[in-house]
Structures are given as structure tokens and as C-alpha cells.
Amino acid sequence: MRTPLLTLLATAVLALAAGCATQPPTRPAGWSAPEAVVAPSSFTGVHGLAVDTQGRLLAGSVVGNAIWQVDRQTGAAKILIGGPEGQADDIAVGPKGELAWTNYLMGMLRYRDNDAAPMKVLAQGLPGLNSLDFDRRNGKLYASQVFLGDALWEIDRDGVKPPRLIAKDLGGFNGFEVGPDGMLYGPLWFKNSVAKVDPATGQITVINSEFKIPAAANLDGKGNLWVVDTVTGELSKVALANGRKTVVAQLATALDNLAIAPDNGLIYVSNMADNAVIEVNPATGAQRTLTRGKTAVPAGLKADGGQLWLADVFAYRRIDASSGEVTDLKRMQSSDMEYPFSLGLSAKHVALASWFTGTVQVLDRETNKTLAMLHGFKAPYDALPLPDGTVLVAEIATGSILRAHGKDWHERATVASGLAGPVQMTLGPDGALYVSEAAGNVVRVNLADGAKTTVATGLALPEGLAFTPWGSLVVAETAAGKLTEIDLAGNTRRTLADRLPIGLSGGPGMPPPYVPTGVTVDAQGNVFFSADRNNGVYRVRPAR
Template sequence: MTLSRLARRAFALLAAAALAACSTAPVTRPSGWSAPEVLVPPSAFKGVHGLAVDAQGRLLAASVVGNAIWEVDRRSGEARVFIGAPEGQADDIAVGPRGELAWTAYLQGQVHYRENDAAPIRVLAKGLPGLNSLAFDPRNGKLYATQVFLGDALWEIHLDGRPPRLIAKDLGGLNGFEVGPDGFIYGPLWFKGQVAKVDPADGRISVINSEFKIPAAANLDGKGNLWVVDTNTGELSRVALSSGRKTVVRQLDRAIDNLAIAPDGTIYVANMVDNAVQAYHPASGELRTLTSGKLSVPAGLKADGDTLWIADIFSFRRIDRHSGEVKDVFRMQSSDLEYPFSVSVSARHFALTSWFTGSVQVVDRSSLKTVAFLHGLQAPSDAVLFDDGSLAYAELGSGNVVQASGADFKQRRVVAHGLAGPVQMVRGRDGALYVTEAAGRLVRIALADGKRTIVADRLALPEGVAQTPWGSFIVAEAAARRLTEIDPDSGQRRTVAENLPIGFEAGPGMPPPYIPTGVTVTSDGTVYVSADRNNAVYRIRPAR
């Protein structure tokens, strides 16, 4: 080996050593923080469901999680809130023969109604969990509604305030339906893969077609056809009423929720995962997206290398933390996903937590197959995966933090109990769990003995929490719409960012940490936060 080659090799080794030293050098506490940058842009809605074109030609769109009815401009796609929270919570919208408006408040179990824009909103029915779809009989103004998922029944809803009339139970999930000019109900049977005609007198069912996977909604076009959307396959199909013959007309994205047909024949389709409303013109075959979003309801957030993993409630997604590009991992209705509100990431697994379904779903990262479901939990708000294969989950319902291990995670041990609304968790570098409590605290919990230490109190509805490379914790104070950095040793605090679009209010009967604000910090100290008020993700760089 020549001297020059020896010199080059020595230089290369020195450079590699210097690079390694830099990569392992601790990140120092920054002097401050830069202004938040938009990584994933905002969008309208929080999942979009039922659609209707009213007597004035307005396109109305329903959102359950967003507690609002929106109006979407049929030309520009511009969207604005038409009826706000809490009265505006809607899964489906119906327009009556005199221009009346009725809608189902799914989580509240109510039917809301108003005669016109200036009239007061009235509750026509309540105490019916899972009220889903509804429609007026165009001949006489009778109103029908169904329970789906949290029940399975068809009701006649009286406009004069009398108790609803139960027509039938156990139909098979009569979802987005319409009443035809003959007075019969035409709609999909979600759990049977069928579209059918239902007699509102006695609930008798006549099947029209059985060739669907999960039909979500069906509307009549006045030309002898029933237009049907299949949420599992993403297909828009036409079914001839005379023969039952099905024709797939257009392939759309999966997770379609509903549709509406305007008087001019335009078919409007809602996709809950993409916060999208699209317009399809049967005569020309043209498909136009009026409005859409990269995320639907961003919640729990975790960084892993160059990727952000996000629980998007109607989907599970990955985000390139540099470019902001969003890609699907799972979408509702075309996977076994169960409305995730939080995510945990380990080398081998994801854990997706849903207080709504009372579950923690453990997914193998390499195969993307679910390896375990923990069901029957008391409103679990978050989970943390451990290297030994076990996990810990926090329950809003019980106030407990529980460690689960063994086959199918059936071995359970209560690590801590009596927490005042545990929301989000992170495992600190000291091995302990750090948990935010809705009551206003950040607490440290030792896994070995459950010893609890208050790290900070008098916080304004703390939700997401993450530890920085220099040892402090970043907490999202949702009620104050700010991120706060907390030194666990001294208790010193400083504001990372404020006036953030976080802290979306819960609807009636929902837990205060309704949509948890996700917070994560990468190895270079950059903070990422999900914004539940506008469905965006922001990046906040440390200033040095």
C-alpha cells in the first residue's frame, strides 16, 4: 500500500469517526422554537358522511365526529359550516317535500329537524343509539330512520312529537336509503351485501341484488335505476330495478360513505377517509373532486426515523416527515381497522387504540396483519408497546393503567389506578411511563411498583406528550391551544407554540379528550403536532 493510499484511508477513518461522534452527540436544549410550519395542509369536515341537495340547490354534507353539517359549493368546492356543534352532528341528512331538513345525530341517538333556515331546531326522537340514515316519503312527508351498528332497526319518526313507531328489527343494517315514489324504502343491507326494497308498513324485505361486499348507500335516479356505493370495494354501481342487474359504472376510492343525486342527475359521493366530496356526471362519465383532504381526523402521532405514523380515526396512515406526503396503511371498511385514536410504535409492532370501540389492535409491522385484538376495555385512550412484547394501556373509563402480556395479551396487571382521565402516554428514557391526565397533570408512573409522581399540574387539558432528546417533555395543552415544554427535574416550563388549531370540543356525552392531540419529537428535536380543529399536521423546529 502506498503512502498516499495510507493517507487516504486514514482520512476516511477519521471522517467516519467524526461522523459517528456527531451522530451520537447529545442534542442540546434549544434557545427557543421557530414558528409552526404546515406539513400536512388543513381540510374541511372530520370525516364526511351523508349528503343531500336541498330545495334551494345547496349541497349539504354531514359529519359525525365534527358535530356539524357543512355546505359545499357545487361549482368551486368551497366548504363552510352550515349548522354548527352540537346541534349539527349528523350522519345522514334528509330533505322533505316542503323543504324541511332532518338529520341523525349518531352519537347522541337523536333525530333533529327544522322546517326552514329561520325555524328552531327540534328533537323529534331520542334515546336511539346509532341513528344512522333517514329519508322522507316525497308523497306525504312521512319520515323514516334506521339504527345501524349500535342497533339494527327501522323506525317511523313523527313530526308532531309522538314517540317513534318501531317498524322492524334485525334487517341487516339498512344504511343510506331513500323512499321511492311508490312509498317503498330502497336501500342497502350493510351486513348482508344486498340492496333491497322494504315495505314501511311492516318491514317486509324484497331483495333486489346480492352482489355487493358492503353496500353503504343507495339512491334512485327516477329512471328506473338504483345507484349504489360499496364502501369495501370503492365501486359506484347502477342496479336496474326491473331486473336487479348490477353494472359497475366507476371505480372510486374505498371508504365511500354515502351519495346524493341532484335534480340535474349529478351524483355526489362522500368519502370519509379522504374528507372528499366528488361529483359524477352519468351522461359524460366525468368525475370531479369538489373538495378533499390528506387526513380526515388526525389524532395520535408517533415518529420513527423519517416517518410519522398517525391514527387518523377513519384510517391509519404514514407521513413523510420531510415532504409531508401521506400514504394509506389501512382504511376503514376495507380492512379490520377499528377507528384508531392513538398509535404506538415498536420495532416489530403497531398498537392502535380506540376508546370508541374499547379496543387495542396489535399489528405486525412487516406483514401488516393483526396479531391480536384486546376488546372489552373501558374506553382505552392510549397504549405503549414494550421491547419484551408486552404493552400497557390506559383506560379513561376506569382510570387504570394496565400492563398486558403473554399469549394474546391475556395476562393483565394493573400498574396504576385512580388516574383522573389518563389521555396519552410515553415511556421515558428512565423506563417509567409518563401519562397526561385530563384533570390537568403530567405524572410519572414506575412500572415496577406503580409509584406515582406528579411532574406538573395545573395544565389546561393536557393530551399528547413526548420526550425531547435533551430530556424535557412536550405536552399539548388542548384547552389552551398551546404546546408547553416541561423540565421534569426543575418543573420549569416554557411555551413551544401557541394559538394552535387544537382542542376541538367534544359533543354531548363524549369524553373531554375527544380527539387527542398527537405530539411527537424526532432525534433532532423537531416537534410534530396533529391539529384536530383543521385536520392538519404542523412541524416546529428548534431554534439554535
């Protein structure tokens, strides 16, 4: 039996321990070096593929603004043509080894005769310029617009004459190829079909209409058209003679393009959500992953309960902060998601924002079910669900913070205006909203009356921001490649980490923030950030 004294001592110890457990961490003396929670990977979303006359496997990235070269044996990848000129949604190899590619976001088609030759712009002013290919009999060059347009063009090889319009409103003639008969074979993205198009007349002949969303098609020279379906993840063979479809390999969803190696007939398939290139044996369906990442384009990031929630542009994911294990919650094309660049989190809701599509998607946090898909925002760079169920939206195009509320969040009210490029938002310990401005500031917004106070200036393109448990503010200064800790009360700053792989440039026509660097802090004071220059997710621990 315990004595009263021992009982009292035990009670006191337990009380002390409980009190210590609830005490927030104190300001650390410094910070440890960044450590990868999710390892870096190649690309930054991978799309068009081609095997050139040198036998090199080339892979294009739109968001990453580059053409990569992938070793077909080891999967090692390196940049062949950097940004912004290298931005490529599709790549085509000409009959003499020429190279042409589409700058999708810039609406341009670039070309060069060989590695040593200068680059030329053969066409421009065609938003959504997507796929292209050469007629190997005569060198003619064709290109299509998809998503930001819907048309097929013949491109002047000298870049002197304007493009010749072949057809409009085809239904999304995506990754196509010119056949030995001069016909163009490819998918009709919005019509669930693969078809051939006569470039002389624009006449369309459907070959097979048994697909969900066919993304690309290539000919094997044996009477077959090989097709990737981005929704189902299937690689299928379609016989040109009778249109019969045969599924040869089951891959992950979010497939984008394919290339057939002319030397051995192996098929290479790109997956934009996984930064992956997969090799498939067409005879057996056997697969080999050449290269793959756990994330695609990590951007908006939030921490809660030992988990990280990530807007990954081509996917929406959850990461175990301890193990780095990544769980897919939604993937592009196989879900209702629309290219999320930012993410906000509350106890009940998740909000995904896409400045590219002008949308904010509100999800049930527990079930991942979409509760509302809100369109019509003007470049929403961030969205933040509040405990009261409303959602704040930062519109960089209008310099405003809006509140979405009411039934299905369709009512909108302006909370604050006149901001100099609002990028990311976070709630402060005082209940106010703190917003990073692309102009170099952090602004405090009183949510009750919309009053604005500038609390930090002179920052180098600040993006993600989050408060620490001890009350300081951590901001990603992307133009300087560093994280800065700001003591707002004492008006002092210190560098938390520098020389970081953040601050990817979007190139001509793209807003300077481009892919927002996400910053979040957990209850223990660990700082996490997304790295858009190498696709990693990192943690910086407080050093005590």
C-alpha cells in the same frame, strides 16, 4: 503517499465528526412557528350528503359535529350548522325544503323548517340513529338505527308522539331513500344486499345481493337504484325491474353516502377516509373530485426514522416527514381496522387503540399484518407496545394502566390504578412511563412496581406528550390550544406554540378528551402534532 502527521490529523477530524454526529441536540433558545406537513382539509370525516331545494350540496360530519355546505363548482366548503347540534350522519330534505339530520353519537334526530327557523329535536334516546328520509308525497319522516342498534322508525314530525317502530333486526338498513311509491329503498349493510322495505308492515324485499358492504342507495327517478359499496369502492346501478347490477365508477374504498342532484342528475359520493366528495357523471362514469384531504381525523402520532405513523380514525397512515407524502396502510371497511384514535410504536409492533369500539389492535410493524385484535377494554385511550413485546393500555373509564401479555396478548394485568383520566402515554429517558391525565396532570409510573408520582399539575386538558432529545417533556394542552415544554428537573415551563387548531369538542355524552391530539418528537428535536380542528399535521422546529 500520506505523511503520518496528515494521517493522524485526518483520523482526529473523523473521530471528532463522529462524536459530534452522536451528540444529542441541545435545548434550543426558542421555537419556530408551526408549519404544515400535511395541509388542513374540510369536514373531519364526511358522511351523509344531500342537495337541498336551493341547490346547495350539504355534507354531514359525525366526528366533526357539523353540517357543511360544499360549492358544487369549486369544491369550497364552509360550515352551515356548527356543533354539537350540527353532528350529522345523514341529511334529508323535505318536500317544502325542510331539513332533518341524525345526531348519530347523541341518538337524536334534529329538524328545522328553513335556515331562519329554530332547530327542534324530533326524537332522542335512539343510539346509532343513522339514516333518514322524507316521503315527499305526504311529508312522513323515517329513520334507521345502525351499528349501535338495528331498527327502522317512523318519526312524528311534531316531535310529540314517540317514534313508531316499523321493524327490528333488518341487517343494517343504512343510507336509504323513500321512493315515489312510498317504499323505502336502501342497503342491508350486514347482509350484502339492497332491498325495499314497506313502512306499513316492515316487510323486506331483497332487490340484489351481489355486494360486499353496501353503504347507501339512492333512486334516480329512471327506474334505477344507485349504490355505493364501501369495501370495493364501486358505484353501481341496480335496475329495479330485474335487479341487474352494473358497476359504473370505480372509486377509492371507505365510501359512505351519495346524493343525486335533482337539477342535472350528477351523483355526489362521500369518502370518509379522505374527507372527499366526488362528482360522478352517471352516463359516462367520469369523476371529478370536488374536495379532498390527505388525512381524515388525525389523532395519535409517532415519529421514527424520518416517518410519521398516524392513527387517522378512518385510516391508519404513514407520512414522510420531509415531503408530507401520505401512504395508506389500512382504511376503514376495506380492512380489519376499527376506528383508531391512538397509536403506539415499537421496533417490531404498532398498537392502535379505539376508545369508541373498546379495542386494541396489535400489528406487525413491517408487514402491517394484524397479530391480535383485543376487545373488551373499557375506553382505551392509548396503547403502547414495549420492547419486551407486551402492550400497555390506558383505560380512561377505569383510570388504569393495563399490561396485555402472554399468547396473543390475551392476558391482562393492572400496572397502575387510581389515575384521573389517563389519556396518552410515553416512555421517558429514565425507563418510566409518563401519562397525561384529563384532570390536568402528568404522572410518572414506575413500571416495576406501579408506583405513581405526579410530576406536573395545572395543565389545561393535557393529551399527547413526548420527550425531547435534551430531556424536556412536550405536552399538548388542548383546552388552551397550545404546546407546552416542561423542564421536569428544573420545574419550569415555556410555551412552544399557541393558538393551535387542537382540542375538538365531542359534544353532549362524549368524553372531554374526545379526539386525542398526538404529539411526537424526532431525533433532531422537531416536534410534530396532529390538529383535530382542521385535520392538519404540523411540525415545530427548534430555533437555534
